[in-house]
Amino acid sequence: MVGIVNVTPDSFSDGGDFFSPDAAVAHGRQLVADGADILDIGGESTRPNCTPVLVSEEIRRVVPVVRALRAALPDTPVSIDTVKAPVAEAAIATGAVIVNDVSGLRLDPDMGPLCAASGAGVILMHSRGAVADMASYAHAEYRDVTGEVQAELRSRVSAARDSGIDDRSVVLDPGIGFSKRTEHSIQLLADLPQIVALGLPVLVGVSRKRFIGEITGVTTTADREEGTMAANVVALTLGARLFRVHDVRAARRSLDVAWEIMRRMR
């Protein structure tokens, strides 16, 4: 279970809630108490038309939070959600051990070599385009969404290998809601076994996303928790093994119950 700590003023569901380091650290502690195994710290929103964040500002946002969380929760691995190698480098120097790159190593040529040299774990997420438009529909044209996402993820795995990253450090993520319309996100989740077939652990990030709002009619992002639970449980049954969520307690409980049943299936 990966708990989300957004140190941003503008994230789509919790922007501004944990923008001060103290609030972010208190939130991280709560998420771990609720059952998070990993905390994912982000200092830049990917919501469409978000304000670009300078490297120096992103470092200023995330490094104190990584440092404080490492001190407060030394047994909880910290992941840094960034597409910028200098931000990842600063976070790793402060104790982060996983790089969550929503561009799948596409946007910063230094990211792959940095991850290889540091031995960090790497989440390779599928997306298209730049940070400002990757969560929009600007590049959401597909003839076969699952086939194309699978092929593009395979090429990101090759890029990771070319940088010297060990396959054992890599997790794949289909990038739900990134360069995808609602029908694409739903189809990808339904076809998750084809992403699992790439042979690496799969993470899904469905938490509170737009496709849930479009299915249920729920516009308030924080009220999309029931839909989030349903999508996570289905993803678990289809092979996902890591879940990036805002509401860790509800996700932990629902996935623990689903898993107890699943592991006895004959």
Ligand code: HH2
């Ligand atoms: N989704 C978001 C951000 N980072 N990382 C991975 N690996 N997978 C995801 O699905 C994913 C992600 C978007 O959610 P959030 O962090 O809540 O919003 P924002 O980008 O507005 O900060």
